[in-house]
Amino acid sequence: MALLDFAFRWAHILFALVWIGHNYANVVKHPTFMPLNGEASETERSAALEARLQREHGTFRYASIVVWTTGMGMLWQRGWLVDALRLEGPYAVIGMGAWIGTLMLLNLWLVLWPHQKKVLGFVPAPMEERVRCSRITFLSSRTNTILSIPLLFFMAAGGHGLHLFF
Template identity: 30%
Template sequence: MGIVTTTIGIELLLRWGHFLAGITWIGLLYYFNFVQTEYFKEAEAAAKSDVTQKLVPRALWWFRWGAMFTLITGLGIFAVRGGGMSVDIYVGALLGIFMFLNVWLIIWPNQKTVIASAKQAAGGGEVLPEAASALAAAGLASRTNALFSIPMLFFMASSSHYPHSFKLLAFIIAVIIILVLEYNGAYPAIKNINVMKKLPAAGKMGPYASIQGVIYCGLGLTIVLFLLLELL
């Protein structure tokens, strides 16, 4: 009885940490995509430079470490539970893992270049020539994360309230759809890797360019993935 109680308590603490870190991460994701990006479209150059140098690094610190602790606590829950959960949680976790990788391997490294460029220009130097492409790569990866967050949150919740049994075919198709979207979102950052040069070109912002577009695409992706799990 004591071991069971201890395990339940550990899982509860992990879930609490998962919620706290996840709210921090996703909240800042929406801030970047739905607030800051729209502000930058209208801001004066001096104001944009000041935000990039002073506000963005602070927000990115909480953003990336929120992502890190969301992943760590999520993996901890998997370890405590020992598997055997509904397919919904695996789909949600897959989306979350790609989002985490986008943060640490694409968004943060490219944003560091953008921040360094803004600081150099503010000090009287020239902007870094790679800053524009870095901003574009970070922007597409961030929009992809905003897209993924909508079905990710849905399937994390449905795993407890409307779970589906594991169906291999449905899961494989869901993985393929997610991989295609991730490939498009990561392409600007990985296109120069030798093996990627043999694959089709991608990296299109498409409907993600607008807030409405990325929200509608996220809702559409949620419906498609849900119907896969529901009907297959």
């Protein structure tokens, strides 16, 4: 069990850096909303660029699943999962982090990614729809970036600083 805990912990940290790091890098690269350029043609996008975009977005998305799964696995392994998700007792703090992480995962997979596929041209959509989706992906991405701050606070406070809450 100690080896499983070690593997969960390191996978959780490593893939969280990928997931949240992608959000922060996106904010640094594009601090303000820049609408999709509707004048660029589809032929201007090379196969190499499309392959890179698919790999980058796939890594980012699947990292979120690894982070969420290992986090829930660690809570389950310790016997804390039910109390954490119910926000009961001393597990309420880590539970808040778990719920924020769950919200971020759902936002990524159910809001951001369906719209991002249209923006990137992975799913055919008229240019007006792609431009509209670019704003949604921007806001969805920023929402996850902002939520990552309290997420990290609650996750760290669950093991280091719990006395602040009780």
